Amino acid sequence: QKEVEQDPGPLSVPEGAIVSLNCTYSNSAFQYFMWYRQYSRKGPELLMYTYSSGNKEDGRFTAQVDKSSKYISLFIRDSQPSDSATYLCAMSDGAGGTSYGKLTFGQGTILTVHP
Amino acid sequence: NAGVTQTPKFQVLKTGQSMTLQCAQDMNHNSMYWYRQDPGMGLRLIYYSASEGTTDKGEVPNGYNVSRLNKREFSLRLESAAPSQTSVYFCASSEWGFGGYTFGSGTRLTVV
Numbered sequence: 001q002k003e004v005e006q007d008p009g010p011l012s013v014p015e016g017a018i019v020s021l022n023c024t025y026s027n028s029a030f031q032y033f034m035w036y037r038q039y040s041r042k043g044p045e046l047l048m049y050t051y052s053s054g055n056k057e058d059g060r061f062t063a064q065v066d067k068s069s070k071y072i073s074l075f076i077r078d079s080q081p082s083d084s085a086t087y088l089c090a091m092s093d094g095a096g097g098t099s100y101g102k103l104t105f106g107q108g109t110i111l112t113v114h115p
Numbered sequence: 116n117a118g119v120t121q122t123p124k125f126q127v128l129k130t131g132q133s134m135t136l137q138c139a140q141d142m143n144h145n146s147m148y149w150y151r152q153d154p155g156m157g158l159r160l161i162y163y164s165a166s167e168g169t170t171d172k173g174e175v176p177n178g179y180n181v182s183r184l185n186k187r188e189f190s191l192r193l194e195s196a197a198p199s200q201t202s203v204y205f206c207a208s209s210e211w212g213f214g215g216y217t218f219g220s221g222t223r224l225t226v227v
């Protein structure tokens with residue numbers, strides 16, 4: 001079993017839809033949670049960053065973390081064709097120690113928003 | 116623009132050939148990483164360097180070596196390329212202990 005599981009999709013939605021992307025994880029030591037967006041033939045770029053449990057909102061994007069269920073989500077409201085990309089969740093057990101901020105990534109979900 | 120620069124962007128190698136992938140960052144980050152990305156496998160850590168002068172193995176280090184040349188530069192070497200090393204390679208950097216990475220644009224490597 002992988003430490004981080006993410007449904008690879010692909011996911012296809014119409015413009016304006018609400019998109020929900022999810023990851024589950026098994027390592028209870030994870031406390032930093034991130035979402036990256038990767039456009040085709042580009043490097044991933046950091047989209048959302050959350051520490052511990054709770055919600056974080058940034059424009060049309062909301063990240064949720066439920067540590068008790070080991071489950072994180074990214075919601076995209078009013079989705080646009082420009083949101084079409086691969087979305088990767090990533091997690092870290094934190095600063096210091098032997099991890100030095102190493103991230104463990106999910107497999108990525110391919111999202112297409114069609115006009 | 117500030118960020119992470121990878122060279123080359125594309126490379127085709129024959130089995131058994133060697134090559135070095137170069138990575139440089141200009142954000143004064145302490146930590147640097149090499150990942151490979153394969154379809155259905157996500158990003159897998161090859162090697163990382165927590166700070167200048169240190170390197171450690173990641174999840175898939177076999178067949179690779181790294182050098183942290185200075186704070187800016189972190190290179191990845193394939194000594195004897197194999198078809199299984201066909202992949203897209205990403206270099207990333209981060210502030211020490213902060214998990215938010217800045218990625219380069221990647222090197223697409225094909226080993227025939």
